[in-house]
Amino acid sequence: MEKKQLRSLIAGKLSRHYGVEPRNATKNQMYHTCALVVRDLMMEKWNKTQKEIEKKHAKQVCYLSLEFLIGKSLKNNIYNLGLLDEFQCVLKGMGCDLQDLVDIEEDAALGNGGLGRLAACYMDALAAQNLPATGFSILYEYGLFKQRIIEGQQTELPDSWLDTGRSWLIPRTDEAVEVHFGGELVEHWESGHLAIEHQNYTSVTAVPHDMLISGYQSDTVNTLRLWQAKATRTLDFKLFGEGDYLRAIEEQAMAETISKILYPEDKHVEGKSLRLKQQYFFVSASIQNIINHHMRTYGRLDNLPKRVVIQINDTHPTLVIPEMMRIMMDVHGLTWEDAWDITTHTVAYTNHTIMPEALERWSEDLVKSIMPRVYQIIVEINRRFCEDLWNFYPNDWDTISKMAIIAYNEVRMANLAIAGSFSVNGVSALHSQILKDDSFKDFYHVTPAKFNNVTNGIAYRRWMGQANEGLTALVTDKIGPDFLKDPKELKNFAAFAEDEDTLTRFDKIKRDNKERLARYIKEHNGITVDPDSMFDVQAKRLHEYKRQTLNILHILRMYYELKDNPNLDVTPRTFIFGAKAAPGYYTAKQIIRLIHSVADMINNDPQVNDKLKVVFLEDYKVSIAEILMPAANLSEQISTAGREASGTGNMKFMLNGALTIGTMDGANIEICESVGEENMFIFGLRKDEVLDLQRNGYNAMYYYQQNAWLSRILNSIQNGIGRADGPQVSYQDIVHSLIIGNDYGTADPYLVLADFEDYCRVQRIAGEQFKDAKTWNQKAIINVAGAHIFAADRSVQDYNERIWHLTTLWKDKK
Ligand code: 26W
Numbered sequence: 092m093e094k095k096q097l098r099s100l101i102a103g104k105l106s107r108h109y110g111v112e113p114r115n116a117t118k119n120q121m122y123h124t125c126a127l128v129v130r131d132l133m134m135e136k137w138n139k140t141q142k143e144i145e146k147k148h149a150k151q152v153c154y155l156s157l158e159f160l161i162g163k164s165l166k167n168n169i170y171n172l173g174l175l176d177e178f179q180c181v182l183k184g185m186g187c188d189l190q191d192l193v194d195i196e197e198d199a200a201l202g203n204g205g206l207g208r209l210a211a212c213y214m215d216a217l218a219a220q221n222l223p224a225t226g227f228s229i230l231y232e233y234g235l236f237k238q239r240i241i242e243g244q245q246t247e248l249p250d251s252w253l254d255t256g257r258s259w260l261i262p263r264t265d266e267a268v269e270v271h272f273g274g275e276l277v278e279h280w281e282s283g284h285l286a287i288e289h290q291n292y293t294s295v296t297a298v299p300h301d302m303l304i305s306g307y308q309s310d311t312v313n314t315l316r317l318w319q320a321k322a323t324r325t326l327d328f329k330l331f332g333e334g335d336y337l338r339a340i341e342e343q344a345m346a347e348t349i350s351k352i353l354y355p356e357d358k359h360v361e362g363k364s365l366r367l368k369q370q371y372f373f374v375s376a377s378i379q380n381i382i383n384h385h386m387r388t389y390g391r392l393d394n395l396p397k398r399v400v401i402q403i404n405d406t407h408p409t410l411v412i413p414e415m416m417r418i419m420m421d422v423h424g425l426t427w428e429d430a431w432d433i434t435t436h437t438v439a440y441t442n443h444t445i446m447p448e449a450l451e452r453w454s455e456d457l458v459k460s461i462m463p464r465v466y467q468i469i470v471e472i473n474r475r476f477c478e479d480l481w482n483f484y485p486n487d488w489d490t491i492s493k494m495a496i497i498a499y500n501e502v503r504m505a506n507l508a509i510a511g512s513f514s515v516n517g518v519s520a521l522h523s524q525i526l527k528d529d530s531f532k533d534f535y536h537v538t539p540a541k542f543n544n545v546t547n548g549i550a551y552r553r554w555m556g557q558a559n560e561g562l563t564a565l566v567t568d569k570i571g572p573d574f575l576k577d578p579k580e581l582k583n584f585a586a587f588a589e590d591e592d593t594l595t596r597f598d599k600i601k602r603d604n605k606e607r608l609a610r611y612i613k614e615h616n617g618i619t620v621d622p623d624s625m626f627d628v629q630a631k632r633l634h635e636y637k638r639q640t641l642n643i644l645h646i647l648r649m650y651y652e653l654k655d656n657p658n659l660d661v662t663p664r665t666f667i668f669g670a671k672a673a674p675g676y677y678t679a680k681q682i683i684r685l686i687h688s689v690a691d692m693i694n695n696d697p698q699v700n701d702k703l704k705v706v707f708l709e710d711y712k713v714s715i716a717e718i719l720m721p722a723a724n725l726s727e728q729i730s731t732a733g734r735e736a737s738g739t740g741n742m743k744f745m746l747n748g749a750l751t752i753g754t755m756d757g758a759n760i761e762i763c764e765s766v767g768e769e770n771m772f773i774f775g776l777r778k779d780e781v782l783d784l785q786r787n788g789y790n791a792m793y794y795y796q797q798n799a800w801l802s803r804i805l806n807s808i809q810n811g812i813g814r815a816d817g818p819q820v821s822y823q824d825i826v827h828s829l830i831i832g833n834d835y836g837t838a839d840p841y842l843v844l845a846d847f848e849d850y851c852r853v854q855r856i857a858g859e860q861f862k863d864a865k866t867w868n869q870k871a872i873i874n875v876a877g878a879h880i881f882a883a884d885r886s887v888q889d890y891n892e893r894i895w896h897l898t899t900l901w902k903d904k905k
Contacts, residue, residue, distance in 0.1 A: 160202030162713030218306025243687030669711030
């Protein structure tokens with residue numbers, strides 16, 4: 092596109108929308124205008140994409156996920172369209188800086204963490220590779236809460252992202268569908284067969300809002316369809332007439348709460364009825380949409396598995412299985428057998444966690460009252476499933492009851508997901524192995540062919556191409572630009588690990604990125620950090636299994652070592668944290684507070700001040716990650732082995748040239764295979780050692796008593812931490828949970844104390860190695876190159892080869 096053309100598009104939109112000239116436009120007007128211009132450009136490609144899907148009878152993936160953690164869109168879309176220079180230049184001519192517009196866009200935070208961001212990265216990779224895909228989710232009015240730290244403690248504020256986010260959404264009222272809740276079932280005979288009638292239900296209308304998903308230098312534009320809940324009857328005039336005005340308004344509000352807010356809990360299932368309603372609402376709307384569309388195109392359902400694969404992102408959308416059965420039987424008149432055959436050849440399930448507290452189970456009564464017909468179908472799925480199991484495991488009641496979909500008055504979503512899918516995959520090699528050997532062992536024996544692995548991946552063009560322009564330019568200079576289309580090319584960058592020019596430039600780029608982060612920290616935290624110090628970063632959701640506590644214990648050890656011996660030759664470090672805690676997760680919130688107390692103590696102690704700093708970045712989100720990842724030297728991936736399904740932050744850090752300090756967990760193992768153990772810092776108990784220790788009675792108290800550092804550090808936390816001239820806060824509960832345990836379990840369930848000594852040992856090595864900048868940079872470069880295997884492009888190809896078998900729409904023009 093010519094700059095002239097772009098200029099007139101922007102000027103035209105500004106004048107038609109706001110009646111202003113470019114030079115008089117506010118930043119806000121400019122932002123919305125640019126978003127609309129970009130949207131128009133994508134819309135042309137979207138039309139072309141849809142036509143091609145139809146023409147080719149293409150098979151597409153429908154990615155169902157309760158979370159899509161998109162972040163900002165403006166720059167991403169401009170970048171993918173290849174118009175970055177053009178926009179920058181044209182806007183400059185209008186007296187406006189593109190970066191200012193980027194800054195005012197709110198993140199679309201429709202997700203909690205890894206699982207939601209993964210969905211967003213996959214949408215990017217699918218479009219880039221010309222694979223047809225539609226994402227389905229909820230149009231949450233409020234995304235993940237905004238985090239404010241007040242006196243060291245997390246408080247939550249609502250996140251109204253739609254002020255800027257709505258520019259990307261296209262309402263499609265014509266495609267709205269109804270979802271029915273509650274009510275009763277009436278059975279009657281209708282020309283020889285039993286018909287089910289659903290009466291007295293509450294109807295909620297699902298209105299789709301589409302976000303267009305562009306891919307890098309590709310003509311494919313896919314759809315992310317977000318459902319908004321609206322009352323089907325805006326005002327009940329009958330009630331209104333009777334004067335029951337309040338009830339009418341109430342019904343409307345009830346319906347609309349369904350898409351109000353994203354649940355901020357990850358890893359812990361609350362069993363709230365609104366959450367179940369969200370799941371059914373979004374699943375029902377999506378599958379109605381999929382089936383309606385298929386019927387319009389083909390007029391039959393038996394070929395559905397040839398045209399559509401439904402990938403469910405964890406168990407949250409599992410109700411799609413019984414809901415699909417319901418629609419095919421009750422609406423389209425299929426037999427149970429035919430409907431089951433189609434369903435189980437269409438749905439595939441990805442598991443993201445083996446943490447037992449995150450496995451979804453819903454009370455039977457709740458399921459029955461919210462969706463009586465779906466409940467009936469689940470009961471029948473369970474009956475038939477257990478009958479089959481009886482043939483496979485004759486007389487083995489124990490195993491069958493563990494595998495049952497309904498037991499102890501609960502519906503177990505993972506069991507339903509496995510029974511109703513043709514594929515079950517984990518998200519790293521280790522995790523998928525654990526699923527087969529342990530979590531889903533009995534299922535694996537029945538249908539081994541269902542189980543497979545797809546190691547996670549990231550949108551590397553966002554996480555390096557856009558977030559780290561300096562590094563992208565360097566890599567492009569050395570190996571050419573093809574790696575931006577084909578991640579395997581990035582491998583070639585390893586050959587430059589010894590090249591002087593590459594090393595010097597790499598060092599400078601990292602330094603610039605650290606300065607940028609240092610400025611951000613100065614502005615937001617008021618703390619001065621030294622860009623020459625090692626930036627040691629842990630950024631992820633706050634959870635005990637991720638062990639931010641282990642990190643803090645090590646920081647305290649370094650601090651006390653320096654206090655004992657102020658002349659100690661340590662590598663200066665800036666420890667940086669970013670983390671949100673689920674609002675109801677008490678221990679996680681205490682850990683955030685502890686980090687702040689430690690920061691307060693260390694940052695205000697002149698004795699250690701030029702050696703140690705501790706920074707907590709408030710409101711960690713995608714757009715902060717984009718500044719943080721490029722500036723990191725050391726990436727903390729320190730979960731208890733066997734707990735982190737994969738991790739994807741680990742991939743983003745290495746891609747930006749940080750070295751990993753980590754346990755042999757999740758994708759860390761594959762990082763190690765890719766770069767070699769000498770290019771990272773592995774420590775701690777292996778997965779089997781963790782299990783052995785726990786089986787044989789782990790004694791946390793013993794570690795506390797035997798290890799002088801642990802006693803000293805834990806005592807200090809117990810007694811109170813804070814700056815010398817300020818309040819000292821005691822963290823009794825944290826110490827208790829580490830050495831004594833609480834009502835809910837034994838002490839230190841995540842083996843923080845058991846891994847402490849080895850972690851400190853390896854941290855010391857990392858500190859020593861950082862002094863030799865050249866060797867460190869060589870290792871960093873090997874990490875950048877080794878990250879090629881973690882491109883979402885590769886993950887999506889794996890899904891496509893092993894599970895989806897989609898139609899490629901077209902080859903890219905060269
Ligand atoms: C309360 C319901 C609930 C339960 C679990 C909500 C969300 C979850 C997710 C499974 C949490 C999550 O984000 N899991 C992460 O998924 C990533 C992508 O596969 C992995 O890289 C992480 O290891 C895993 O923790």
